[in-house]
Amino acid sequence: MTYCLAVKVNRGLVFASDSRTNAGVDYVATYSKMRRYCWPGERVIVLMTSGSLATSQAVMNAINRDLEDPDAKFSLRHGKQLYEVAQYIGKLSQQEQTLHERAMEKSNSSAESNFIVGGQIEGKAAEIFHIYPQGNFISASEDTPYLQIGETKYGKPILDRIIAKSTTLEDAARCAMVSLDSTIRSNISVGPPIELAMYQNDSLNEPFHHTYTLNSPMYKSMKKQWTDGLHRAFEQLPRFDWEKTKPDEPTDG
Known part of the structure; x- marks a missing residue:
């Protein structure tokens, strides 16, 4: 299992992924997903x-x-729209799944893969797409400007509460890291290192990219501050009515 997400805000795009491919009692493997x-x-x-x-x-x-291959009919450098790139990746995925379908069925395994592709082509708007195993795809919406693949449920609540189109690029990146960390904390099949990439609209240059391990100062500080902040917020939640009664006051009945 894995967890990857992409966020589209007014200023640009954020991508984040874990690096765990297998997890068990005596075997853990890592592989870059980005x-x-x-x-x-x-x-x-x-x-x-x-x-x-x-x-x-x-x-x-x-x-x-x-x-x-200079004679290839299509590649990532072809296409005037990013959705054409999404179609291309979907077709490649379908071809590979079909090639190994029978062998995977015999072993009760799945050959399905999901993809997130995002970026920008000169003269066009920046976009992100979720490509399903069936080859079809969707883009992010105005109301939900993010996409997730893999183990999505643990990291979704903070995205729903924080992410909006107006969120700054840096805040979207911090939110993505907390989303990854929440998933890592709750599911052993998702693990570090965390890869983070940020792309600013219309720059058409290499995105900022960094890998964070468990010992990275930024990641350690973020984990601690987020945990401490949750504890403080929890302690400030409203009290139940019966908790408000003073010890020396008699209760009804």
Whole structure:
């Protein structure tokens, strides 16, 4: 399992992902779920994956193959709209799943993968898309300007409470990190390092990218302050009526 999310705000895009691919009593593996492609001044594309690692890796290999082939019918550098890139990735995913479908069925395994692709093409608006295993896709909406794949439920509440189109890029990034950390705390199948990327609209340059481990000062400080803040907020919640009665006052009955 994994957890990846992308956020679209007025100033740009935020991408965040964990790096755990397997977790058990005696075996934990990590693998980057985020890929960044940049042609300065032309287009910036960020791709994240969840689900079958074999399918995800095969899709990545196919993407790299097409980028290196000058005669390829389509690649990440083709297309005037980002949704065309989403269609392309969806087709590659479908091809790889079909190729291994029978073998995966025999082993009761799934070849399905989900993808989030986002970025900007020169002259077009920045966008993010969630590509389903079936090859179709959706974009973020005005009311819900974020997309999630993988283990989504633990990190969703803070996104619903904090993220809006007007949220600053930096606040969206902090919110994404807390969302990841909340998921890591509640599910062993999601784990660090955390990868974070931030893209500012119309820059068409390499996004800011950083990897945070458990020992990264920023990550450690964020975890502590968030936990302490939750405790303080909880302690300030309204009291029940019976808690407001003074000890020396008789209660009804």
